[in-house]
Amino acid sequence: MLVSASGLAKSYDTGVVTPVLRGAALELDRSRIGVILGPSGSGKSTLMNIIGGVDRADEGVVEVDGERITDLDDDGLVEYRRESVGFVFQFYNLVPNLTAGENIEVVSNISKQPLAIDEVLAAVGLTEKKNRFPRELSGGEQQRVAIARAIVKNPKLLLCDEPTGALDIATSRDVLAQLQRVNTQFGTTILMITHNVAVAEMAHAVFRMRDGEVEHATQNAEPVPAERISW
Amino acid sequence: MFLALRELRFARGRFSLFCGVIALMTLMVVLLTGLTAGLGAASVSAVDALPGTALAFSAEPKVSFATSSVSEQDQRALAAKAGVHSATPIGVSTAKLTGAVAVLGGVPGSSPTAGGVLVPPSLGLATGSHVRVNDQDLVVTGSTSEHSLNHLPAVYVSLDTWRRVAHTSGATAILVDAEPGADLSSAGLTTLSRTEAYSAVGSYSSEQGSLNLMTGLLLGISALVVGAFFTVWTMQRGHDLAVVRAIGASRSYLLRDALGQAALVLVIGAGLGTALATGLGLAASTAVPFVLAPSTVLVPMALMVLVGLVGATFAVRRVTTVDPLTALGAAR
Numbered sequence: 001m002l003v004s005a006s007g008l009a010k011s012y013d014t015g016v017v018t019p020v021l022r023g024a025a026l027e028l029d030r031s032r033i034g035v036i037l038g039p040s041g042s043g044k045s046t047l048m049n050i051i052g053g054v055d056r057a058d059e060g061v062v063e064v065d066g067e068r069i070t071d072l073d074d075d076g077l078v079e080y081r082r083e084s085v086g087f088v089f090q091f092y093n094l095v096p097n098l099t100a101g102e103n104i105e106v107v108s109n110i111s112k113q114p115l116a117i118d119e120v121l122a123a124v125g126l127t128e129k130k131n132r133f134p135r136e137l138s139g140g141e142q143q144r145v146a147i148a149r150a151i152v153k154n155p156k157l158l159l160c161d162e163p164t165g166a167l168d169i170a171t172s173r174d175v176l177a178q179l180q181r182v183n184t185q186f187g188t189t190i191l192m193i194t195h196n197v198a199v200a201e202m203a204h205a206v207f208r209m210r211d212g213e214v215e216h217a218t219q220n221a222e223p224v225p226a227e228r229i230s231w
Numbered sequence: 232m233f234l235a236l237r238e239l240r241f242a243r244g245r246f247s248l249f250c251g252v253i254a255l256m257t258l259m260v261v262l263l264t265g266l267t268a269g270l271g272a273a274s275v276s277a278v279d280a281l282p283g284t285a286l287a288f289s290a291e292p293k294v295s296f297a298t299s300s301v302s303e304q305d306q307r308a309l310a311a312k313a314g315v316h317s318a319t320p321i322g323v324s325t326a327k328l329t330g331a332v333a334v335l336g337g338v339p340g341s342s343p344t345a346g347g348v349l350v351p352p353s354l355g356l357a358t359g360s361h362v363r364v365n366d367q368d369l370v371v372t373g374s375t376s377e378h379s380l381n382h383l384p385a386v387y388v389s390l391d392t393w394r395r396v397a398h399t400s401g402a403t404a405i406l407v408d409a410e411p412g413a414d415l416s417s418a419g420l421t422t423l424s425r426t427e428a429y430s431a432v433g434s435y436s437s438e439q440g441s442l443n444l445m446t447g448l449l450l451g452i453s454a455l456v457v458g459a460f461f462t463v464w465t466m467q468r469g470h471d472l473a474v475v476r477a478i479g480a481s482r483s484y485l486l487r488d489a490l491g492q493a494a495l496v497l498v499i500g501a502g503l504g505t506a507l508a509t510g511l512g513l514a515a516s517t518a519v520p521f522v523l524a525p526s527t528v529l530v531p532m533a534l535m536v537l538v539g540l541v542g543a544t545f546a547v548r549r550v551t552t553v554d555p556l557t558a559l560g561a562a563r
């Protein structure tokens with residue numbers, strides 16, 4: 001078990017107290033791809049942010065590779081994020097002042113045992129575009145740089161919040177295929193949020209959220225290669 | 232400084248402009264400092280050149296070379312005090328030579344024989360020339376270093392000659408050479424150290440005061456300008472900082488990076504301004520009193536960098552409060 005979350009509760013107080021998570025729980029094995037599905041506002045991002053150590057739960061426990069990250073202080077969370085988690089965001093979030101290669105270099109500079117920059121660039125098929133700035137890359141290419149940036153630290157866990165949310169079908173499939181390749185090539189455990197039910201076919205585990213809870217968790221014995229998914 | 236240096240490269244235009252602003256402000260600060268020192272020297276270099284450890288003036292609310300007048304009695308009283316090696320009366324006044332000059336009479340070591348006068352080279356008077364100082368005919372018996380008092384070139388005569396030039400039988404002040412810590416208080420006299428005695432030169436205090444105020448204001452404005460620039464800059468890259476935070480950079484990493492950037496920009500800007508000011512100062516030093524020395528060039532430059540860093544520190548503090556959560560999901 002790489003990720004194990006249980007009893008996660010979180011509410012936001014914006015005048016009225018709105019519960020966003022009500023005892024959410026999930027478990028994901030090492031080197032697996034897990035997909036979180038659910039309607040908008042069901043708490044998917046909130047759950048992922050807590051697992052990724054950028055947000056804190058009011059209640060509940062998250063363990064990643066045996067480390068209880070819900071007990072970590074702020075410095076502990078920084079280190080956890082730096083060493084153990086890679087993030088891929090919906091809107092890429094590359095630093096516009098840095099080239100593709102440098103966006104990856106920032107991370108490799110601050111992590112303890114990074115992979116080689118050229119290795120991860122090659123893994124996402126962007127060796128040629130190393131010196132381009134983000135604005136000189138297509139959305140799909142930017143997202144691939146983001147994936148390379150996320151995996152260069154050789155994270156235990158790769159978290160992707162709607163990584164294809166801003167991309168067209170062909171490019172989405174391409175990005176998903178990259179993620180699947182990362183999973184097999186580096187054995188990286190991936191947890192991914194998507195609105196696209198079809199994407200669940202490529203996952204080993206599928207979590208369906210509703211109203212701040214994981215309603216169903218299903219296993220998928222035969223994940224489909226991303227290239228064969230259609231929607 | 233990984234991010235910092237690449238940002239400088241990326242936002243070249245903005246940073247060049249800002250370096251230019253820093254350079255100009257440094258230029259002004261360095262020029263002002265050189266001018267302050269130059270004017271200060273023109274006011275008081277003759278006081279600086281006086282021998283002895285202290286100067287006694289007649290006690291007045293505002294001690295001044297122009298109004299002070301001391302008697303032989305005052306001199307004897309001081310000379311008799313414990314720890315006093317010598318107490319010498321000197322005369323200081325303004326007179327007309329070729330132009331206006333400051334006449335110092337009876338200064339030990341610069342006191343020619345009666346009827347003689349020592350002049351600085353800038354007056355262009357050869358030894359042996361006959362000159363008229365006020366209504367006295369004198370002979371130039373030698374030259375002295377270039378000193379001035381209250382912006383007038385200083386010429387030196389004996390105390391007797393000075394008395395005739397100034398039409399008085401007394402003296403202006405008493406030069407005291409005493410052991411450190413000796414009690415120099417004496418009825419009717421105000422005893423000042425040499426630097427305190429600067430204020431007895433009419434224009435010195437107000438001149439230096441207003442120039443220093445200008446320099447201080449400039450430095451203050453610089454701190455604000457630097458602070459404002461880096462506040463805007465930090466806000467502009469808030470999102471990038473949040474992203475870098477989310478992927479694991481610590482607060483101190485970002486703070487070091489941002490302060491390193493500010494320091495680099497400041498050093499470059501201040502360096503440029505200082506170089507420019509040095510050039511201008513060299514060119515202008517023949518026309519205006521301008522002192523070009525480490526204390527008037529490197530000190531203001533260092534001050535400029537320092538106040539800039541203070542301003543920048545206030546501005547970039549906020550990199551430590553960037554919430555990595557804002558990186559996630561935010562559209563750009």
Ligand SMILES: Nc1ncnc2c1ncn2[C@@H]1O[C@H](COP(=O)(O)OP(=O)(O)OP(=O)(O)O)[C@@H](O)[C@H]1O
Pocket residue numbers: 012013014020038039040041042043044045046047
């Ligand atoms: N900082 C916040 N302050 C107040 N409410 C918040 C905050 N962040 C999220 N919420 C609320 O929490 C709920 C769940 O948000 P979350 O982002 O986890 O949903 P989601 O499942 O990711 O939705 P989507 O599919 O639209 O991204 C939403 O109703 C949202 O309005």
Ligand SMILES: [Mg+2]
Pocket residue numbers: 044045046161560
């Ligand atoms: Mg979301």
